[in-house]
Amino acid sequence: MANSRIIIVGGGLAGLMAAIKSAELGMAVDLFSIVPVKRSHSVCAQGGINAAKNTKGEGDSTFKHFDDTIYGGDFLANQPPVKAMCDAAPGIIDLLDRMGVMFNRTPEGLLDFRRFGGTLYNRTAFAGATTGQQLLYALDEQVRRFEADGKVTKYEGWEFLSAVLDGNRRCHGICAMDLRSMQLKTFAADAVIIATGGNGSIFGKSTNSVVCTGSAQSALYQQGAVYANGEFIQVHPTAIPGEDKLRLMSESARGEGGRVWTVRDGKPWYFLEEWYPKYGNLVPRDIATRAIHKVVYELGLGLDGKAAVYLDVSHIPVETLNRKLGGILEIYEKFVGVDPRKHPMKVFPGMHYTMGGLWIDYDQMTNLPGLFAAGEAEYQYHGANRLGANSLVSCIYGGMVAGRTAAAYSKNNAKSAEAVSSTVFEQELKRQQELNDALLKGQGGENPFHIWKEMGELMTEHCTVVRNNKGLRKADEQLVTLLERSRRMNLSDRSSWANQTLAFCRELTNMLQLARVIARGAEARNESRGAHYKPDFPDRDDANWMKTTKAVFAPDADEPVLSYEAVDASLIQPRPRKYDIAA
């Protein structure tokens, strides 16, 4: 077993944690990432990371964290893994603290915790307003240490294209593209962990980073991996609209006392506080998002008639703001040119988080043996809606589990990669090379960037805050048209060195396929649950829909086929989710 090799795709929090765990267990690790891992999307996380440490005498517990997460996720998550994550969370914070993360402190020198949405407890550890970056750097440093010891090999600037599967759909490695030489190569491994993050780019503009396309997940789905709960997309209530992307204004702004309002009858109207007296500005994201949507579109009370409301921290002392929210206020100031310490910020909801993802079992393994997944790329921990500051913990926890289970799998199960016929590698390489060749030769009239823009607008209109079946049907039909057009793309760059257009076109086709999973899943689910809201079916329907959506790709029909799996609700009895009444 000395030579067991694990491939990890993705160097965000999930991928790096998986790398640390598997390297620690003696595996040789090959780590692939499009961007240098230190520049992964995880750096964007601002607000913090949850763990019920109960350091404020509030009587918090890991069970309450578990309960908040299940309730916040509207009873769609399988409960045992969520419980295990919440139980592990305090230990994860300790580990990060030991790695040197500069968490904010209390006067006694202990870790400080603040409040986030969907809970009544101070449960969120934070490092200024740059928590994600601090955590990513801490893990990056540990991985660099393993790299210096020769236990981890990094392939930065490589894009995963597909898994290498044998006739029994067992995974033996990957096919990847060097984004400089544009050469394709296959790599063998005893197990592969996918940690490629979310899919914001499907919506054109989102709060996600540029490389969050979901392309890897989609490629795997097209190879037979099950994709779960695709229709659950989190729209964050407070994003700053921009030309190139939507920038997040973190929930921590409200956690530190920020208030949302608009102007009604010439006066400030704090509609969240009025509608949800108990949670006020800290209701979960789907609820705040719908409230803003209603204020703007139904009541016509957007600021100056535009799609925007105020998020206001200007009543908080400047010193507190600078100490606790400095990083995010700087973002607003830098990109909008207005000082949020003095003037309320203008915000509007934006696509933010992918609750759905690759289907995995409780060991983080997909339905393809030997292929694991962790982080935002999988679906396990957030049900129908993710609570703020729960993602970082799920990424790290999922990475830990996957690192461990993939190592165990390698030891116990794998027919070592060398024993696998080399033809499966050759065939996969050939298939991928042909896709590249076809794109580079294509002489059709379609511009990939225009297709992307159309897809983004289509998805934002029909598959975000408010959904109805007519719109979803139309969206899927148009996605089919866009897919057809994407077969006639004409690349303005046909060169074979650092050709970003070629890489983008490959991602685009995958995004379109995954977009259909989102639209179809949403159309089929005739209820409202968490982030999925259909006015025609305004209630949660546990009898028919407390189930995980599983999408499988049908290659001949070139479309998703949906089936459903019961949710494991063995620990907490489902109850109605109501934040407007005192529970």
Added chain:
Amino acid sequence: MKTIEVQVKRQLTPDGESYWEEFSLPYRPNMNLIAVLQEIAAAPTTKQGKASTPITYESNCLEEVCGACTMLVNGRSRQACTALVDKLEQPIRVEPMSKFPVIRDLQVNRQRLFNDLKRVKAWIPIDGSYDLGPGPRMSQKTQEAAYPFSHCISCGNCLEVCPQYNDETGFVGAAVIGQVRLLNSHPTGKMNAHERLMALTGPGGVHECGYAQNCVKACPKEIPLTEAISQVGRDVVIESVLDFLRG
């Protein structure tokens, strides 16, 4: 019609010749340089009407925290995402960073920065990733003094503007020294301060700094880099003397 005028220095391969291309786009308010590059990618025709190719550049978060989209904008090293067109003089001149090898167009290879982090052992050697209980306590004061250094986004602005950062000196530069300052102030990190400081004694170490103080002005996160260099510089001297006495 109001336009945005951009000049981009291009280079198709690492050893290819560089050349300039001009683009002219219809003006829209509130654009950043990324939005401009995205627009060029969708319709890569030069101002002179010549069919060109999308410009290769690195980017990811677009929030000035991943450090990827660093380039020279009107001669200044900065992130393209926070380069707001409305605040830039036109024509906007865009070039790759000069201290790192060009891969293509505006994309450069900053691997050296990551290698130097390895060289100074920029990590805390934890016993393992198991649950070993809480970390050390830390006063608010220590945390607040250290936090700015943990804020570094590895963009390389400080290296681009440093006259000493070149192949001859092999100087690790301010970003890396800032990380040494950060790790050496951590209660556990301190235990290995010696190794990090000794790594900064040889060629390319902290003594290569020429006190031009450009780094601190170029840092997008306003990290007190010169302070780090002075302090680490002092610590290195003390550590070397002690090391000599210890024999």
